[in-house]
Amino acid sequence: MCGITGIFHTEGLKPVDPDRVSRMCAVAAHRGPDGQGVWTAPGVGLGHLRLAIIDLAGSPQPMASADGAAMLVFNGEIYNFRELRRELQAEGATFRTDGDSEVILAAWQRWGVDCLQRLNGMFAFALYDLRQRTLLLARDRLGVKPLHMATLSDGSVIFGSELKQLLAHPSLRREIDPLAVEDYLAWGFVPDTRSILKGVEKLPAGHYRLLRHDAPPPPSVQWWDVSFERRERGSEADLGAHLLHHLREAVTSRMVADVPLGAFLSGGVDSSSVVALMAEASPEPVKTCTIGFDVRTLDETEYAGRIAAQYGTEHHQRIVGADDFALVDTLAAMFDEPFADASALPTYRVSQLAREHVTVALSGDGADEAFAGYRRQTFQHREEQVRGLFPAALRRPLLGTLGAVYPKLDWAPRPLRAKTTLLSLAASGEEGYARALAVTGPELRASLYSDEFRRLRGAYRAEQPFVALMQGAPAQSGLDKAQYADLKFYLPGDILTKVDRTSMAVSLEAREPLLDHRLIEFGAALPERMRVRGATGKWLMKQAMRRYLPEDILFRPKMGFVTPIAAWLRGPLAGEARRVVSGGTLARTGWFDTAHLAALTEAHIAGTSDHSRLIWQLLMLERSLALLG
Template sequence: MCGIAGLYHLTTPKPVDPARIERMIAAMPHRGPDGQGVWTAPGVGLGHLRLSIIDVAGSPQPMAASDGKAMLVFNGEIYNFRELRAELKGQGAQFHTDGDSEVILAAWQRWGPDCVTRLHGMFAFAIYDVPSRKLFLARDRLGVKPLFYAPLSDGSLAFASELKGLLAHPLLRRDIDPLAVEDYLTWGYVPDHRSFLAGVHKLPAGHTLLLSHDHPLPAPQPYWDVSFAERRTGRTADLEAELLHLLRQAVTSRMVSDVPLGAFLSGGVDSSAVVALMAEASGDRVKTCSIGFDVGALDESAYAQQIARKFGTDHRGRQVSPDDFEHVDELAAMFDEPFADASALPTWRVCQLARESVTVALSGDGADEAFAGYRRHKFQFGEDRARSFLPQALRGPLLGGLGAVYPKADWAPRPLRAKTTLLSLAGTSEAGYARALSILPPELRDTLYSPEFIRLRGDYRAEQPFEEMMRQAPGRSGLDRAQYADLKFWLPGDILTKVDRTSMAVSLEAREPLLDHRLIEFAATLPEALRLRRGEGKWLLKKTMQRYLPDEILYRPKQGFVMPISQWFRGPLAESARAIGSSAALSRIGWFDSKRLSALAEAHIAGHSDHGRVLWQLLMLDKAIGRLAS
C-alpha cells in the first residue's frame, strides 16, 4: 500500500520542479514509511511513497518499464500478478523484479488502456508513456483506493492519493464547493461525484483517464460496471458451491504477502467468514484482532473470541472506552474532507491494534452491499411491495400529508417511526431509499441554511444524483437498484473512504476479499430470494457458511461499530455543541443560520430532541473548514 502524486502539463510541456512533487508526497508520509521516490521529465513529474508488502527488497518506484518506455507510480495490490506475469512472459515480456508493479507496466505495454480489465485487485496508478507522452490514470473497479486530481492555473493537472497531496501545491485553490456541503449534510460524507473543494475531482471507481499534451482535460472513461439485470437459475446447492469457490478464491488471493498478515475479527458474519476461510487455507495460525467496548450494549468481543477459539487464531483483543472524543481533531485531520461516519473512530482503533503485529489485514467489508445485508434492504423490499398496492397519485398526497403532520420520533426503532415510513412510502422507490440512507432529509437541511446558501445551491438537491443512479441502474427491482446504489455511491464514498484513511493513518494495508469483483458480479445475479428471504439478509452467504460458523454468529442481530455521540454532546462535548452556532469557521462562510444551530444544540443538550448525528456532522464540517484556513 502506498501513496502517489504527480503533475502533468496539459498544454506546454514545461519543466516540473522535483521539489514540488516532493512536497506533495511529503504531505502524506503515513501512506509510505518504507521509501519514496520522484521522477521528472519535460511536462511530467511522478512521486511515490512506499509501504513494502510484495518484493520488499525490490520494486522501487517510480518504476521504469524494462525498455524504459513507460514510468509507473502505483498504490494498491494486484492479486493475479503472478498469472499475468506468466502470460506476459510467454509473450516476450522481460521482468527484473518479483513484484506486481512491473506486471502493470508490462500489461500497459501489451494491452494499452485495456490493461485494467486484466487486473484483479485494488489500485490507483499513473503510467507515463514516454513515446506518446501520454499520462494514464486508473482506479480499481469498486473504488478501494482513492485518486484525487485537479487542473491548475498554469495548465497542469495535479493528482494525489489524498487531498493533502493536492493541498501541498501552491496553485490549488481552496474554495469550498457549496454543493459539496449540501451533499455532505445529506449523506455524512462527500460522494465521489464531487469534492469538498471546487475544481478538485475524484477519479470514479472503475474508470480511467488518458491525458495528452495540447489536448483539453477529457472525461473519465468507464471500464467496469455491475449488473443486477440477469438472474441465475439452477439448484440452490449448485449456487452455494459456486459461491464457496468464489469466496475461497477471493480470500486466498489476498493472503499473498511478504510481510506479516492478519485479519480484523468483529465476531459478525462477514469478518468471521473471512477468518474461517483464511484458517482453512493457512498452515499457520491466523493472526486476528478485535476491540471491545466497556459498554455492554456496544461490545461484541465475546463473539470475536468465540470465533478465535473455534479456528485457533492468534488473537489479540483490547477493550477501549467509547469516550474517545479527545481524538476528534486527529480523526478529522485524516479525511481532509468533512466525514461524519462516527464508526471511523473504532475502525481507527482496530487498525492501530492490528498494526502492532501485522502490516496487512483482511476485512469483511462489502458483503452487506453485495448480498443485501442491511436492515434498510429489508425495509426497501417491504416498502416497494406496499407502494405497488397504491398508485403514486394517491400515495403522494395522502401519505405525504400524514407524514408531514406526524410527530418525529428519533428515539424509536425505524419500524415504529411512522413519520419516516409515511414520508418514504409517499415518494418513489428511489426517493424512499435516498431518505432511508440520508442523515438529514431536505426539509430539515433547509432549516439550517442561510438565505445566501439557498441562493448558491439553487435547484440542486443532494438526492438528485443518487435517485438518478437508481433509476438508471441495470436491475429488475427496487432491491436491485438499491444495492446497485450502495455499491456505486455509498461504498466508495463512505465505507471504503473510512477504511482507507484510518488504515493508512497507521501505515496498515487493509484488503477486502468480499469485494472481489467476480464475487460481486455473482452476487448481483442471485434471485432476490437468495439474497433476502423471510426478512433474513445475506441468505445464501449465511447458508454457505453454515459448514464453518455456528448459528449464533450467523443469525444474531446485526451490530456495527457504534459510538455514543448523542451522549457525548450532552456531556463532555456539550460546550463544543454550543460553540457550533458561533463557530468562526462556519460563520466565516456565512452559509448557516447561526441562531438555528444554537437552538439545535440547546434542544439536544436539554434532552428535548436527539440531534447527535447532526451536531457531529456540523462539528466535522467546522473542523474541515478550519483546517483549510490554517
C-alpha cells in the same frame, strides 16, 4: 499499499520541479514509510511513497518498464499478477523484479487500456508512456484505492492519493464548493461525484483518464460496471456451493504477502466469515484484532472472542473508552474533507492495534452491498412491494400528508417511529431509498440553512444525482437498484474512504476480499430470494457459511461499528457542541440559521431529542473548514 502523486502539463512540455513533487509526497508520508521516489521529464513528474508488501527489496518506484519506455507509480495490489506475468512472459515480455508493479507496465505495453480488464485487485496508478507522451490515470473497479485530481490555471493536472497532496501545491485554489456542503449534510460524506473544494475531482471507481500534452483534460472513461440485469439459475445448494467457491478464492488470493498478515474481527457475519476461510487456508494461526467499547450495549468483543477461540487465532483486543472523543482533530486531519461516519474512530483504533502485530489486515467490508445485508435494503424490498399495491397518484398525497404531520418520535419504540417510512412510501422507490440512506433529510436541511446559503445552493439537491444513478442502474428490481447505488455511491464514498484513510494513517494495508469483482458480479446475479428472505438479508451467504459459523453469529441482529456519540454530545462534548453552533468557524460562514442549530443542540443535550448525527456532522465540518483555511 502506497501513496502516489504527480504533475502533468497539458499545454506543452514545461519542466516540472522535482522538489514540488517531493513536497506533495512528503505530506502523505504515512502512506509509505518504506521509501520515497520522484521522477521527472519534460511535462511530467511522478512521486511515490512505498509501504513494502511484496518483493520487499526489488520493486522501488517510480518504476520504469523493461525497455525504459514507460514509468509507473502504483498504489494497491494486483492479486493475479503471477498469472499475468506467466502469460506475458509467454508472449515475450521480460521482468527484472518479482512484484506486481512491473506486471502493470508490461500489461500496458501489450494490451493498452484493455489491460485494466485483466487486473484483479485494488489499485490507483499513474502510468506515463514516453513514446506516446500520454499519462494514464486509472482506478480499480470498486474504488478501494483513491485518486484525487485538479486542473490548475496554467493547464497542468495535479493528482494524489489524498487531497492533502494537492493542497501542498501552491497554485491550488482553496474555495469551498457549497454544493459539496449540501452533499455532506445529506450523506455524512462528500461523495465521489464532488469534492469539498471547487475544481478538485475524484476519479470515479472503475474509470480511467488518458491525458496528452497537447490537449485539454478529457472526461473520464468507465471501464467496468456491475450489472444486476441477469439472474443465475440453480438450486440453493448449487448456488451456495458456487458462492463458497468464490469466497474461498477471494480470501486466499488476498493472503499473499511477504510481511505479517492478519484480519479485523468484529464478531459479525462478514469478518467472521473471512477469518474462518483464512483459518481453513492457513497452516499458521491467523492473527485477529478486535475493538470493543466500554458501553456494554455497543460492545461485540464477546462474539469476536468466540470466533477467535473456535479457530484458534492469535487474538488481540482493545477497548475504546469514552475519552476517545479527543481524537476528533486527528480524524479530521486524516480525511482532509468533512467526514462524519463516527465508525471511523473504532476503525482507526482497530487499525492501530493491527499495525502493532501485522502490516496487512483483511477486512469484511463489501458483503452488505453485494448480498443485501443492510436493513435499509430489506426495508426497500418490502416498501417496493407496498408501492406496487397503490398507484403513485394515491400514494403521494395520502402518505405524504400523513408523513408530514406525523411527529418525529426519536424516543419512541421503533414501530412507532413511522414518519420516515410514510415519507418514503409516498415517494418513488429511488427517492425513498435516498431518504433511507440520508443522515439529514431534505426538510431538516432546508430548515438549517440561511437565506444566503439557499441562494448559493440554488436548485441543486443532494438527492438528485443519487436518484439519477438508481434510475439509470442496470437492474431488474428496486432491490437491485438499491444495491447498485450502495456499490457505486455509498461504498466508495463512505466505507472505502473510511478504511483507506484510517488504515493508511498508521501505515497498514487493508484488503477487502469480499469486494473481489468476481464475487460482486456473482452476487448481483443472484435471484432476490437468495439475497433477502423476510427481514433477513445476505440469505445465501449465511446458508453457505453455516458449516463454519454458529447460528447466533449468523442470524443475530446486525450491529455495525457504532460509537457512543449521542452520550458524548450530552456529556464531555456538550460544551464543544454549543461552541460549534454558536461562535466557531462554522457559525462565521453565514451558511446556517445559528439560532435553529442552537435549539437543536440544546434539545439533544437535554435528552428530549436525538440530534447526535447532525451535531457530529457539524462538528466534523467545522474541523475540516479550519484545516482547509
